[in-house]
Structure formats: structure tokens, C-alpha cells
Amino acid sequence: MSILSELKKRFAAALVPLTDEPGDFLDLIRQSQDPRFGDYQANFAMPLGKKLGRAPRDVAAEVVGRLDLAGLGEPAEVAGPGFINVRLENALIAGRLRAAAADSRLGVPPVESPRTYVIDYSAPNVAKPMHVGHIRSTVIGDALTRTLRFLGHRVTSDNHIGDWGTQFGMILFGYRHFLNEAAYRDAPVAELARLYRLVRRLMDYHEGKARLPKLRQRLAQQTAALADARARTALEQLDKKAKKERQRAEAEVENLRGEIDVLEAQLAAIDDDPEMSRLAAACPDVGQAVLAETARLHAGDDENTRLWREFLPHCRDEIDRVYGRLGVAFDHTLGESFYHDRLAPVVDGLLARGIARESDGAICVFLPGRDVPMIVRKQDGAFLYATTDLATIEYRMEHFRPDAILYVVDHRQAMHFDQLFATARLLGYGDVELAHVSFGTVLGADGRPFRTRSGDTVGLEGLLDEAVRRAAAIVEANDDAKPDGPELSADQRRRVAQRVGIAALKYADLAQNRESDYVFSYDKMLAMNGNTATYLQYAYARVRSIFARGGVDIEALRAAGAEILLDAPAERALGLAILQFGEALELAAADYRPNHLTAYLFDLAGRYSTFFEQCPVLKAETDAIRQSRLLLCDLTARVIHKGLEVLGIEVVEKM
Ligand code: ARG
Numbered sequence: 001m002s003i004l005s006e007l008k009k010r011f012a013a014a015l016v017p018l019t020d021e022p023g024d025f026l027d028l029i030r031q032s033q034d035p036r037f038g039d040y041q042a043n044f045a046m047p048l049g050k051k052l053g054r055a056p057r058d059v060a061a062e063v064v065g066r067l068d069l070a071g072l073g074e075p076a077e078v079a080g081p082g083f084i085n086v087r088l089e090n091a092l093i094a095g096r097l098r099a100a101a102a103d104s105r106l107g108v109p110p111v112e113s114p115r116t117y118v119i120d121y122s123a124p125n126v127a128k129p130m131h132v133g134h135i136r137s138t139v140i141g142d143a144l145t146r147t148l149r150f151l152g153h154r155v156t157s158d159n160h161i162g163d164w165g166t167q168f169g170m171i172l173f174g175y176r177h178f179l180n181e182a183a184y185r186d187a188p189v190a191e192l193a194r195l196y197r198l199v200r201r202l203m204d205y206h207e208g209k210a211r212l213p214k215l216r217q218r219l220a221q222q223t224a225a226l227a228d229a230r231a232r233t234a235l236e237q238l239d240k241k242a243k244k245e246r247q248r249a250e251a252e253v254e255n256l257r258g259e260i261d262v263l264e265a266q267l268a269a270i271d272d273d274p275e276m277s278r279l280a281a282a283c284p285d286v287g288q289a290v291l292a293e294t295a296r297l298h299a300g301d302d303e304n305t306r307l308w309r310e311f312l313p314h315c316r317d318e319i320d321r322v323y324g325r326l327g328v329a330f331d332h333t334l335g336e337s338f339y340h341d342r343l344a345p346v347v348d349g350l351l352a353r354g355i356a357r358e359s360d361g362a363i364c365v366f367l368p369g370r371d372v373p374m375i376v377r378k379q380d381g382a383f384l385y386a387t388t389d390l391a392t393i394e395y396r397m398e399h400f401r402p403d404a405i406l407y408v409v410d411h412r413q414a415m416h417f418d419q420l421f422a423t424a425r426l427l428g429y430g431d432v433e434l435a436h437v438s439f440g441t442v443l444g445a446d447g448r449p450f451r452t453r454s455g456d457t458v459g460l461e462g463l464l465d466e467a468v469r470r471a472a473a474i475v476e477a478n479d480d481a482k483p484d485g486p487e488l489s490a491d492q493r494r495r496v497a498q499r500v501g502i503a504a505l506k507y508a509d510l511a512q513n514r515e516s517d518y519v520f521s522y523d524k525m526l527a528m529n530g531n532t533a534t535y536l537q538y539a540y541a542r543v544r545s546i547f548a549r550g551g552v553d554i555e556a557l558r559a560a561g562a563e564i565l566l567d568a569p570a571e572r573a574l575g576l577a578i579l580q581f582g583e584a585l586e587l588a589a590a591d592y593r594p595n596h597l598t599a600y601l602f603d604l605a606g607r608y609s610t611f612f613e614q615c616p617v618l619k620a621e622t623d624a625i626r627q628s629r630l631l632l633c634d635l636t637a638r639v640i641h642k643g644l645e646v647l648g649i650e651v652v653e654k655m
Contacts, residue, residue: 038085045082056082110152121408125162163335169294404433471501507533562627
């Protein structure tokens, strides 16, 4: 049991006479941020005092009087308005560290009651190249999968790929009209991607052509409104409302101008390209045609089905190559197509049970407290994303019997999941936890969604390549600068660069509060100092180098199980942090936030640095201290290793 859980148990016993519901109060026992206030601090006396109508200090004193910390901590102290500070006994820390050193789980016991999780993540729409937007779901989902598994839960990972959507209509259309057979034979994935992009451009062109006059009209209106507002502000300098209106109009005009500029440039790119403009002129109805191809596929048309079956393995190869590079694997890849035959029965079931009803020819679920209904079948009979997701819940409940289903999907789908979960409740799935593990957008340096200079989304593979290329430069410079000359072969350098580059990319994502947007920066993610994978990998390699330098036999060291000595404050601080690994994992698992774990590892590495500056290891005063410090080094390395591993990040022995 973690120290925190043990403390909560002791506090719970001391709280018995004061409350029947100690849960919320026990949640206010936390690690102290400042060692002057002990190692743990209980802050519940304030709310509890309020509830009991008593002075918090009194309540705290009463609890402390009853609190039995034998074998765990020194007698607790009351501070300030009623904080309870607990300082652990050195003997407890030392004893637990010895146990952790002998434990392959580093003293983190598996959870007492394992849950069954289904985690839905990555889920790209295949047949289009993967882009920067896919990194977050893939990386966060993988880290959660590994973390929950390590804690002892049962986890099924399921990649709900989009393999049934309009993008196949686009490829089918492209295949019929623009296929380069030789290219398709040689490199099918590349040719399919070319067809996708080509059809996308043609569709965008015609959509853009239709949109441009409307935008220009809006611009004219807003420009007039702005002129009006300007005139009025000049006359009524002090009118706040008029000023606001003027600012709004200014912003709107600027936005519209920007949008029109971008659109005009895109249209010109086609118009100025003789080949493209010929194609665009030849298929004015490309949008309709693509929808028709998609509809034929869904209706089971032989030829479209045959082609879809032919395309799909190529699409899968493409994403699997990216997953291979990222070191990500799934138990299942049950894409949208897998549920096709279940969609009609889902809608029938919803109708039969009165959960859905017809409205304007569409079948809708009207949910209390929500303005917009969830549409499960369109007027034209087509099913929707939501219908598939309902069928998916049904299937997962039948086959995996989960206690929880996590959807690692970007925040823009919040409304979809809100409606989906509410409908699932109506269908009788009351007990399962349904969670939208939502995340923000990856931004460019300009604070807008990350795009290439030409305005396209950034391809995921290119991102990986660039991260590895930059990592290689860092690894080389670092190796060249070693006092005794470089120690890595060209091949080792390459492999280290791979690991460092991919790790940097993943970690930069995991270290964010997932709900925030973050600015993508190669320089920041590869920094040797700061909360980066590079820093932690470097810290790991440095710890490991001690063993090589000292000619230490690590197996023998672990087997000897020496006493842990914690006389120096830096030793104690490091030792305690090592023991808090489990608490960081629990925190990360509790609300599905890997950044608790990155923050913990960063802190651990910092404490190790302090320890290393203040406490000689190989040259320790006595052999007993040397052994103890070596064990602390080894434990630090093992926790960093394991901690990164459950984040899906590999270490390197040398860099
Ligand atoms: N393919 C979807 C998209 O790209 C994400 C799917 C997420 N999972 C789910 N069960 N809806 O937006």
C-alpha cells in the first residue's frame, strides 16, 4: 500500500467520532510541497470545523490526539489555522526503499480491485495521411493503456478507425477517373494518397468557388457596418456599446479579409495550373459524385465493395508503419465498417423503445437539457457517426464487459460524446463509466492550429522525421563534446537519435495538461534542461554511467540488499520521492492525466541532481554509505525507466 493510502487509513480511524463520511476529508491529505511542513499535510480541519461548527485548530488537535502513526510517522503537528503536518520516520522510508529495491514492481502493488477498461484512441480516418492532430490521441491513449495495465487493471485497446466514411467515396471517385495504373501497382499507398489529395483539392475548389461570393458579400456588409460604427463612435466618444460594436466589426472585417485572401490564393493555385484547371472544369459536380460513390459502397454495391476491400489493407499498412515508429500497438482495430450491419437494428431499437422519434424525416434522439437532438438516421436513410458509436457501445458491452470505456478524442467532439453517453444511459447502460478523455489543439508558433507554410495540415510522418533529424544533431554534438572523446558508433548514434526524437515528441504532448492547447516547438521538446524526455533520458543515462565507472555489479548490489542510510537531507528527499512513484501513477490514472506522471519524473530527476551534487557516491566516506547511495541511484534509474515505459517512452543507456 502506498504511504498516502496508509496515512489515509490511520486518519480515517481518527476521524470516526467526527464524521460518517470521511471520504472528501481524506482527499485533503496530500504530499507537502515544502519539507518545512513535513512530508504529508492534512488540510481537512478547516472544512470539517465548518461542518461541525468548531474551531479548525480544535478539530485538528482532537484528530492528532487520536491519530496513531506508530511505525509510520513522528507525532503529527498542528500548524497555522489547523493544518496537520506529518513527518515520516526515516526507518519507514529506509525499510520501504529496501523492499522496493527487491521488487520488480518497485514497491507499487497491483490495485486491489482491478477494473476492466476499453480505451478507444488514435482512430484516424484512414486513406488520408495521418497528420499532427493524430498524435495527441495516439500518445495519450497509449500512455493511459500502459499506466492502467501496470497498475493491474484489465485493459482492451481498440482503434476505432474511420474506414467507412466519405474519404472512400473520394478514393473511389479518384480511382475511376484519375488512376495511374503503373503507380498504383508500384506503390499503392502513395497512389491512393495522391488520388485522395487530388479529389480533395477538386472538391475544395468547387466549394470555394461557391463560397467566395458569399464571403465577399459578407465583407461588403461588414465594411458598411464598420463605417457606420466608426462614424458613430466619432460622434459619441463615450458610448461603450458603440465602441464595442466598432471593435467587433473591425475584427470581423479583418477575419473576412484574411479568409478571402487565403481562399483566393487557393483558387488561383488551381486556375493557374493548366492541368488542374482542366480537371476542375471537367468535374463540376465532384462533391455530389463522391457522395454517390460513398452511398453505393454503403448499399453493398459489388464493385465498390470489391475496391474498398482492395484499398483497405493498403490503408492499414500505412497507419501501421506510423504505429511501428511510435511503438504503439492495439488489441483490436474494429473500425467503423465493422459495425455497418448493426446500424439499422440500433435505430430500430431506439424507435421501438421510444428513445428516438422521427422529425422532418430524420430519426432523432431528443435529450433533456440539450438544445440539439442527436440524429441517428438522416432523411436520405444514411446513418451517422453517432449511430456507429451507439452500435460500438453495444458491441463493447457484450464482448468486453467493461467497467469503463474511455474515448481519447479532441475537445471539439465534446457535444457528440455528451449526447452519446446520455443516449447510452437511456439504453440502459447505467453502470459503465463513459468518459471523454478530451484534449486541446496542437498550435504553431503563431498560436494558431499547427499548419505548414502553405496552410496544409502537418503530416505525422514528416513530424517524426524532423524530430529524429534534430535529435541526431543534438546527440552528435553531445557525443563529440565528451571529455574523453565520442563513445557512440555511427549506428548507435542513429538508434539513440531515433529514441530521443520520438520520445521528445511524445513527452512534449504528455507533459501538458491535456485539456490545454499547446505550442509545438522542436527546440523546447528537445531541450536538455527542463521538463522534457531528453532531460529524463539524459538523467537516466547519467545514473547508469555511474555503475559503469565504478565497475559496480548491479545484480550483486541488489541481491546484497544493503541498509539504506538517509542522514543527508538530499538522500532522504530522493528516497521519499522514489517511494511516491505509486502515488503519481494513481493520480495519473484517477483522472486520466499522464502529466501527473511526467511532473513526478521531472521532480524525481531534480532531486537526484541535488543528491548527486551533495552526496558523493563512488567516493562515499564509508562502504556502507557507498552501498546505500548506489542503491538509491539504481532505484532512481529503475523508476525513471519504468515511469517512461508506462508513458510509452524508451530510455537509452548512453547518449
Ligand atoms: N475517426 C474519428 C475522427 O477522426 C475519431 C473516432 C473516435 N472514436 C469514437 N469512438 N468516436 O474524428
